[in-house]
Amino acid sequence: MAEEIAISLKNVSKCYKRYPHPVERLKEILLPGKSRAEEFWALRDIDLEIPKGHTLGIIGQNGSGKSTLLQIIVGTLTPTTGAVTVNGRISALLELGSGFNPEFTGRQNVFFNGRLLGMTQEELENKFDEIAAFADIGEFIDQPVKTYSSGMFVRLAFAVATHVNPEILIIDEALSVGDILFQRKCFRKIEQFYQDGKTILFVSHDLTSILQLCDRAILLDKSLMISQGEPRQVALAYKSLIAQREADQNTDLASFQQKYEQKNDNQIGESRIGFGGAEVISVEVVNSQGTTTQTVEWADIITVRITIYFYREVVRPFVGFAIKDLKGIPIIGTNTFHSKKDLAPTLAKSMVVIEFSWQCYMSPGNYTVSAGVAELGENHSITQLDRRFDMLPLAVVGNPPSLGFFALPINIECNVLDNSQNIFSDRQINASSISSS
Ligand SMILES: Nc1ncnc2c1ncn2[C@@H]1O[C@H](COP(=O)(O)OP(=O)(O)OP(=O)(O)O)[C@@H](O)[C@H]1O
Known part of the structure; x- marks a missing residue:
């Protein structure tokens, strides 16, 4: 109808x-x-x-x-x-x-x-x-x-x-x-x-x-x-537009490349922006067993491995990743600059592999992985060399008892202060104050 x-x-x-x-x-x-x-x-x-x-x-x-x-x-x-x-x-x-x-x-x-x-x-x-x-x-x-x-x-x-x-x-x-x-x-x-x-x-x-x-x-x-x-697609189009406007204002950089591919096999559409000079060749997610995978267990230690090829010398490069949910909301991510892990200047025609590892407490569900390489200039100005949004799908599986974006281990303590007022069993807590937290 x-x-x-x-x-x-x-x-x-x-x-x-x-x-x-x-x-x-x-x-x-x-x-x-x-x-x-x-x-x-x-x-x-x-x-x-x-x-x-x-x-x-x-x-x-x-x-x-x-x-x-x-x-x-x-x-x-x-x-x-x-x-x-x-x-x-x-x-x-x-x-x-x-x-x-x-x-x-x-x-x-x-x-x-x-x-x-x-x-x-x-x-x-x-x-x-x-x-x-x-x-x-x-x-x-x-x-x-x-x-x-x-x-x-x-x-x-x-x-x-x-x-x-x-x-x-x-x-x-x-x-x-x-x-x-x-x-x-x-x-x-x-x-x-x-x-x-x-x-x-x-x-x-x-x-x-x-x-x-x-x-x-x-x-x-x-x-x-x-x-x-x-x-999600319209927001990506907006980000590309903003990046293009920034590029248009930057007359020193002759070519701004924008690639846009639809990857229906993954049900995610990759979007890509950047000035070139370096390229994100691949992004992999590796589990604690060392296996490259797109499905990880909740609480496993996982690694996002990003391989970058530098076509030219980049004096202050930095590399980062983001994991977003299927609505495009960022859940976790960082880059080497924010993490104060400054990378050494890279030579032209060099290949660099950077790994980000952490214990994956994201709530079970479906996500996408994005990655990028950028160059830090004078006054902390940033030039995006290659940013690849939503390159890879990632599923987190498991059954942790939690609400929200992360299922973190939560310590719960109960101290009975007065035998006549057992707060948990007597349900003295106002239900609305719990649900609104
Ligand atoms: N009464 C008007 N006379 C002449 N030009 C106008 C008039 N009202 C809006 N404009 C112009 O029309 C264009 C669109 O304006 P509009 O307010 O719809 O934009 P907007 O997307 O809502 O912007 P913002 O995000 O700043 O609110 C602008 O260039 C604005 O200067």
Whole structure:
């Protein structure tokens, strides 16, 4: 059965008028008849369908068109060309302060903003305590919002946006303003929305958040949508783009090579960036028996062995690896520079093998191994010579009793202080305080 579409954009473009100098705007008013504005296309030919129940991450450098796209979807901007269809009630957290009256108190704004978002007075009265508890800004709820810090603002705005029962939730970067505990609370709320089958659009420069929260992503660049699909692939495309921009700015290095291969046999797509000069020839994982393998036992001592060929002399080389989970979230990794194991200068046409060994306490599951070689320059500037993302799949097997990314041996002690209060058997510990840790 075809998926129901929550948001559809067909050939959407947005053109702004820009004046090269403010005086040109004045001239246009005083001497009408001739437009003195220049056209600026903030979005071009965007074709996008977001099925219901999906969480879409939107990635892109500053000025790439992300906010323009969201505003067009929300309806606060009209596209210059193209058509937008939205199926479902939207609640959006766009610019800080939009939808709030600065002179009103937080309490008044909950009602003001809630009404704008389609709630009735009665619904808001019923929800108010829940909204105030989520925002958790204490007595500031009765102060004018113009006196709020940006963190308080986003707390209240997020609380309202997520408690008005939207079918589509749109969040533009706002969460980065809140403190870490509030961010966690918001993430849980977004995950809850996802589980409830709602559609979410999420803009962030933090790729880890995109990987954690989203099941698909798009990359905008200079008004165009240049990549869409699985978040891990789109995040890699973004990293390649950033590396390419850095390379373009570095005119000393004539050739920037970018290779991209799809390795379907491993179900992982390798991505590769670098200036050349050295090459990661191979990466192997070796277990404590000395066997090269892609499946290791939990708690075994494993070695990541990286073989590098240096085409030229590199004065301050460093080599590193990263292990990521299948969402692309880094789990463990280091490099010789961070580990203060400086490598000697290498000669041209030399082969070097570097080994990183550790006891593999990663939780059982599937991972990928990435590796790279780089050169340290003046002022700690870094030139990537060859970085190979997701070269190798790695499975950790075993059955350790633990939660989280690592299953570390945990020492548990119980001291019975008073026979009448055996804390474990009497379940005196508050269950919610355990589960929220
Ligand atoms: N009202 C406007 N008039 C003219 N140009 C505008 C206007 N609003 C946005 N732009 C331009 O359109 C481009 C896209 O802006 P937009 O705010 O959508 O980018 P963004 O990807 O959200 O950036 P950021 O990550 O910095 O928020 C930018 O170059 C911006 O300067």
